[in-house]
Amino acid sequence: KVFAGTHLIIEVIDAEGLDDEARIQKAFRDCVEECGATLLHIHTHKFTPQGVSGVAVLAESHISVHTWPEVGYGAFDVFMCGDAEPWRSVEVLRKAFNAGEVRVKEMLRGEGLVD
Amino acid sequence: KVFAGTHLIIEVIDAEGLDDEARIQKAFRDCVEECGATLLHIHTHKFTPQGVSGVAVLAESHISVHTWPEVGYGAFDVFMCGDAEPWRSVEVLRKAFNAGEVRVKEMLRGEGLVD
Numbered sequence: 216k217v218f219a220g221t222h223l224i225i226e227v228i229d230a231e232g233l234d235d236e237a238r239i240q241k242a243f244r245d246c247v248e249e250c251g252a253t254l255l256h257i258h259t260h261k262f263t264p265q266g267v268s269g270v271a272v273l274a275e276s277h278i279s280v281h282t283w284p285e286v287g288y289g290a291f292d293v294f295m296c297g298d299a300e301p302w303r304s305v306e307v308l309r310k311a312f313n314a315g316e317v318r319v320k321e322m323l324r325g326e327g328l329v330d
Numbered sequence: 331k332v333f334a335g336t337h338l339i340i341e342v343i344d345a346e347g348l349d350d351e352a353r354i355q356k357a358f359r360d361c362v363e364e365c366g367a368t369l370l371h372i373h374t375h376k377f378t379p380q381g382v383s384g385v386a387v388l389a390e391s392h393i394s395v396h397t398w399p400e401v402g403y404g405a406f407d408v409f410m411c412g413d414a415e416p417w418r419s420v421e422v423l424r425k426a427f428n429a430g431e432v433r434v435k436e437m438l439r440g441e442g443l444v445d
Contacts, residue, residue: 219398219405222339228443258371260387268392270385272375276396277385281409283334283444290334290439292407294396320437324405328343329398 219325220276220296227289227308229315233282234265242311243271243278246304252295275299287315294324334440335391335411342404342423344430348397349380357426358386358393361419367410390414402430409439 232238236259247254253274260268265285271278276294283289291308295301309317347353351374362369368389375383380400386393391409398404406423410416424432 219403220396222405224337224437224439226440226443255375255383256373256385258373258385258387260370262389268370268387270371270373270387270392270394272373272383272385274377276405277383277394279385279392279394279407279409281335281391281411281439283440286444288334288440288443290337290391290409292394294394294405294407296396322339322435324339324396325341325398325403328341328403329401 217327217329218323219329220294221301222294222322222324223301224320224322225291225293225305225308226318227291227312227314230287230289230312232312233289234267234284236261236267239267239269239280242308243269245311246278246293246307247273249303249307250295250299250301252299332442332444333438334444335409336416337409337437337439338416339435340406340408340420340423341433342406342427342429345402345404345427347427348404349382349399351376351382354382354384354395357423358384360426361393361408361422362388364418364422365410365414365416367414
């Protein structure tokens with residue numbers, strides 16, 4: 216199958232630490248390392264009274280998150296092309312936030328559109 | 331239905347200008363305005379020999395893109411929560427890159443997980 220990249224839609228549920236920018240940045244860096252990717256840029260934003268948004272631009276695409284700490288929910292995306300292994304991020308995120316449940320959907324972006 | 335946010339997976343096909351960081355940043359800003367969102371942070375990265383990755387962090391979540399200009403393909407995401415109207419970005423992106431085709435999938439993130 217020919218496609219541009221693997222995009223994982225990751226719902227992290229019953230989780231802790233989702234209001235902690237440093238913990239989120241560390242989780243992103245751990246995902247990058249575990250998946251064999253390369254970090255180019257990272258940015259997080261803390262909302263009041265709670266919630267964090269974060270993005271990491273990679274040589275292989277991106278990681279993003281938006282969190283609702285008050286209900287223990289984080290909406291993560293891990294999008295990687297090339298030789299990186301995005302599925303390895305799932306266990307990294309589960310452990311990073313001590314998640315009770317993690318739901319993953321895989322989307323093959325650009326399927327049939329690139330060589 | 332109760333969910334955290336609307337996440338549009340947007341495949342922009344047979345498009346032009348996808349190697350132009352300024353054009354991509356303008357398209358992001360136009361989407362933000364058209365959808366009634368608020369821009370917090372924007373970053374683009376130009377690859378050699380071609381391709382751009384871009385992210386915009388919004389008060390309402392994010393916009394991202396990864397482009398393959400050599401085949402006229404851009405993988406956009408528009409994720410917005412609250413009162414913003416993400417579907418309004420589809421026509422903005424179509425026009426911004428003179429796209430021959432735009433395919434959109436809608437995902438309701440955090441469905442049943444938030445109040």
